[in-house]
Every structure is written in structure tokens, then in C-alpha cells.
Amino acid sequence: MQTAPAGRITGTVRLASPSSRRLATPGAYPGRRVTPVSERESSELQNVVVFVRLPDGAAPPALPPARAVVRQTDEEFVPHVVAITRGSVVEFPNDDLVFHNVFSLSRASTFDLGRYPKGATRTVTFRRPGIVKVYCHLHSHMSALVRVFDHPHFTVVGGDGTFTLEGLAPGSYDIVAWHERVGEAHAKVTVTAGAASAVAFSLPLKDQ
């Protein structure tokens, strides 16, 4: 793999339906919303993760450790979704005037960073792949999602709905576009050396 020049995949993601399912009568109950919905809606595409699903038994590639930052700003985790490689460290700096308490009950990584004030930061090293849901003990509306992969072929879709997967060896790949609540979409993409393969996702699928 190292010898062959890598190819890449570029594509777009479109969210065709509301980003989340709700109870039939959501309007009956005034849910607590801190951030205006309009601002959140515009960035909903940034909560979509596109990744390659490696076949079982495939040799785990070497993982470059990385650092990611999830800020606590205006009682909101920013960004809401991050994708990292196994062994990466995520920083959780507190930008708010109030205390926050970051914790997770997820199997992939269970932690509780305790309360800390503005300006302080705590870090978590994610050692197992999987989905890690992160919350704040003090502000129950706050949540973040850390998707931990044990390979490097993933990315978070940009605000314009485009993405690029770099450094893929030529071959056929199973590509997944995943949104926590909307679900996921699959696509078979063949990568040729030195070239860019295009793919377009629509979430959810029409027959879904």
C-alpha cells in the first residue's frame, strides 16, 4: 500500500429530512433550547461523519495520534461532533463564565472530568473505538459526540456539505455517511490511483 500512489474520494452530503425525529406532539412541551434553532440547523451537516468501513479482519493501519478540541461555549459543546483516531486526545476547554462538568457513560470511554471554571481545560484520551457521548452534569441540554476510529479514513462533513477522504489506496471501498439521529447511508466507491472519485449522499435514504 505504501508503494502505490493514493487516490481520494470527494463528495457531498445532503440532509433531506429534519435532522432529528421527535415525538408526535413536540410542541406541546416547551423544551429547553439555549441556542436558537436557526443557527443550529445551518450547521447540522457538520454533524455528519463520513468514513470508510474496513472489512473485518483487515490489518489495523498505523494510527497517527491527534489532538482535537471540543470547547464549551455558550452552554454548548463546539463542535458538536468530532471524529478522531484511537489514542487521540480531546481537550475540553471551558470558555463560559459558569462551571461545566464534562462526563460520559459510553462503553468506549467512561469518564467524568469534574467541575472546572472558565479558562480551565481538561483532556481525555480515547483508547477504544466507538461512539462516545459526552454531556455536562451541570447543563443537561449540552451534548457532544466523539466518534473514535481505529483507522484514519474518516472525516466530518463541512458546513457546505462537502467532504474529502484522502490517502486511500486504489481499490473498492464501502463508504458510510452517518448522522447520529438520522441514520447512515452507504456507498460503494472505487478508488483509482492519483484520481478523485466522487460520491453523493442523501440522508436519509429515500426508502428509509
Added chain:
Amino acid sequence: MTTPAPAPRLVVWLTGVSFAVITGVLGLVFVLLSWQARAGLVDSAARELERSQRWFAEIEGRRVRERQLQAMTIAENPTLKAAVDTYLAETAAGTPPADLLPTIDQEVAKLATVLDARALAVVDLDGRVLSAGGPAGPDWRRGQLLPDLALADATTGAAVVAASRLYLAAVVPLTIGPDAVGAIVSAVPLDEAYAVSLAAGARADIAIVHEGRLVARSPGIPAALDGARLAAGESLDVGGELLVVRQLTVVGATRVYAVSSVTGAAAAATGQLTRVFLGVGALALLLAGLASAWLARVIARPIARLTSSLTHMADTRDLRQPLPRDGVSLELDALAARFDDLRLAVLQAEGESEAAYAGVIGALAAALDARDPYTAGHSQRVASLSVLIAEEMGMPEGDRETLRLGALLHDIGKIGINDAVLRKPTRLTAEEFEHIRMHPVLGARILQPLEFLRPHIPVVELHHERPDGRGYPHGLSGDAIPLAARIAHVADAFDAMTSARAYRPPLPASHALDELRRHTGTDFDAPVVVAMLAVWETRLAPAGGAVPIDPLPFRNPADYTASVRSRAAARDVAQVAS
């Protein structure tokens, strides 16, 4: 021949009629008022229910909101939210984290203890139970799908059947940011206890109906009631009990009705009405009885008085007194007037017939006198003299009249004596004398058939009796001889002595008076003789010794009748007194 039953008394009639009328009127008024009161009760029960309904809606709305607020507070619990969201996210990713369920259960159980609700449950967006706690938590099995939760309304909540038990649930979404991940359900069972608590609040009985079936009721609701009948109308008749029904709330297929029984209240009101009417009725009947009695008295008493007067007239045959006029009513006065006319007619007829009798008797007396010239005028003189003596002795006028007539007829028996004996100028033989001595008895026998002359019989029969008992025909003595007979005896003797006879000239009056004096106490009654002497002194001597003769046998037929009647009445009174 059967005797008809006597007619009822007037007072009975009047009381009966008043009783019937009053009872009828009171009964009618009672029925009308009862009906009206019942209608009024239905109205007031309906109004009361509507008031309760509004009040209840407010209270119940507050209770639902409270449960909702509690659920909303719980829905903000970060640990519960994180655990549920994480669990659902990983389940969606295909790896359900079994180790998170105890965490969720523990959180739910902890929160349920601070909650008013009987059951606290966490469900996912499809309405599938994830976890449940609270006393009724076991009804909410994990994995159970409760789609009715999606129908939850903010103000009423949702009606949910869990483990075949009906619950009223407040449903609050579990949100993370803008996204709902599930819901918190706070539920109370819609059971008897709930119905009873609602009944206490709504001040009416409560029936809870789910899908047309009566699932819970407070004790006042008849078990026979079903949802269809409750939904049918505002007022129901269940086994004779009138119920007023109002729908209080609708939650999905569940309806809560407030039911109020009018019959109980109506019975109380009718009972009170009955008591009032019995009181009024008793009073009215008492007054009616008194009024009837008074009226009967006013009408019946004059009639009774009239009857009594007529009875008295019939008994005494005294028709002289006019019948009383009460002036109570025209009719009764007219009746009395007609009776008076009748009375006067009878009186006149009786007077005429008695005058006719008296004429006959006068004629008899005159005929007797005519038989014997020596005795001509004797009867009339004896009669007049007897009356003078009686007047001297103070005899009442009625008795004097009886005496006068008796004296006039005293020798009537001599009609039956032979002329030969009667006119014999010589001394009579013993046999002839015996024959003569029969004339008082004969006279009595002649008068006997004539009822109105019977009072005079003693004078006729006993005018020859002597105080010493040696007189005839019976030999009575002393006071056994009536005074009238004793007077007639003296007058007869005096006139006989002073009159001429076939065998002697008349004796001078002084001689006759001496004879009277001499035989006083033996032949003649002493007080009578004294009176005779006084009469001679005061009346006869100044008039030359002549006895004044009244030519008529009766001065006045009516006077005669009156004297007879009053004496008969006096006799009756004496008999009654003895």
C-alpha cells in the same frame, strides 16, 4: 218491609264534603308542587354539576400541570438524560449497552420516590418502555410498546393502558439540545381511588369510562351504568333513580363524567314538603271541621228548635204560641211561617169543632132543665154560684172554668132517671132514692166518650160526695173529694134549698145558709161553706139574693180550650215531677 237507614246528620254531611274538598285541593297542590320541586331539583343539580365541572376542570388541570412540571424537572436530570441518550445511541449503533440499564433503573427509581405519581417511566421515541419505577412501576414492563403516549396532550396528558390497567399519564420529552431522544412519563392509575379523590373534589360522583367501558367509579355510581348510557344524555333514569350527568374531561378514549343523583335530594325535599302539607292539611281539616260544625249548628239548631216547638205543640196540643223565627235564613223563616199558618188553621178548626161540642152540651143541659120545671135554671145557677165560691177561694181561672162547666153538667145523669121518679112530688121510696143516686155515675158515663169533657167528670161524678164519707156514689171522704166537687156540692145544695120543689116551697136564703153551717164538716166542706157565706155576704145579698146567670155554656170556646189544655199540661208536669 225493611226500614231504610236513618239519614246522616247535617254536621256529618258538611264535614264529609269539606273534608273531601280540602283533601282533593291539598292533594292536587301537593302533586303540582312536588313535580315542580323535582324539576327545580334537576335544574339545580345540573347547575351545581356545571359549577363543579368548572371548578373541577381548574383543579384537575392544575394537578395535570403539576405532574407535568414534576416530569419536566425530572427530564432535566443530567445523569438520566445522559444514560438514556447513550443507551439509545449505542443501541441504534447495534451494540446495546446492557450495563447502562441498571444505571437508568436506579435513576428512575430514585426520582420516582420524590414524585407524586404512582408510576414514572422512561420511553423511547416510539413509546417503548425503557425503564419504570414507583409503586405501579411493575405495570410498565421494559420493552412494552405504548403508542397512546404519542397522543399526549399538554393540558390533559394521555390515557394509557399498561398491563391492562388504565393510567392518566403526563408525557414530557427528554431533549438534548433541540433533539428529543425519548420521553418521561409520570402516570397515575385511573382507578376507584382516583375516582373517589375526584369525587371529593368535584362534589359529585365520578365515573371513568375507557373505550365505552366503565372502568372506575366512586361508590355513589350504580354499577349498572355503562359508558354508552353516560355518553347518551344529560339526565338518566337508572333503576328508578334520576341521575344528572356532565362530562368533565376527555383524554384520548377516556372520559370522566360527574354524576349527581337527583332522587336522593328530591326525596329529602319531597319529605319536607310532605311534612309541611301534613301539617297544613291537619290544620285545614281541623278548621274545616270547626267551620262545618259551626255551620251545621247555625243551620241545624233553628231546625231543631222548630222541631222541638212542633213536638211540644203536638204533645200538649197547645197551638196558641207562635213558632219562633230565628232570622238565620229566609228559608227557615218561611218554613216557620208556613207552620204558623198551619197552626192557626188547626187552631181555628179545633175551636170550631169544640164550639160545636159545647153547643151540643149546652143543649143537653138545657134539655135536662126543660124536663123538670122545678129545676129549670138550676144547672146554670149552680154553675154561676160555684164560680163565685171558687173565685172567693182564690181558685185559678182555668180550674174555675172546669168547675163551671162541670157544674153546668152536674145533673146530666138525670137524663137517665125516670120522669116518674124525678118528678115525684112525694117522698121517694128507698128503691126510688137508690135510682136517683145513680145520676152522678150516669152523668160520668155520658161524658166519658167525649175526650174534651173528661176533665169535668169529677165534678159531675162526685158532686154528691160528703166530707164525712156518707155521700154517694163512692163514699169518698175529706180531701179524697176534689175541691171542685166539694164546691159544686155546696152550690147544688144551696140552690136546691132556695128553689121551689113539687113537695115544698123555696126555703129562705138565711135558712139555707143555716143548714149549710149546721152540716159543715159532715155534709159540707168547711172552707167551702165559709167561702159560700162570704159570697152571700158580698155578692148575693147586695143583689137581693139572686144568683147571676151566665146564659152561655162557654164564654169563649178558645178560653175553654185553653183552660183544659193548661190544666192537662200542669198535670203532665206534675206527673213528670212525681
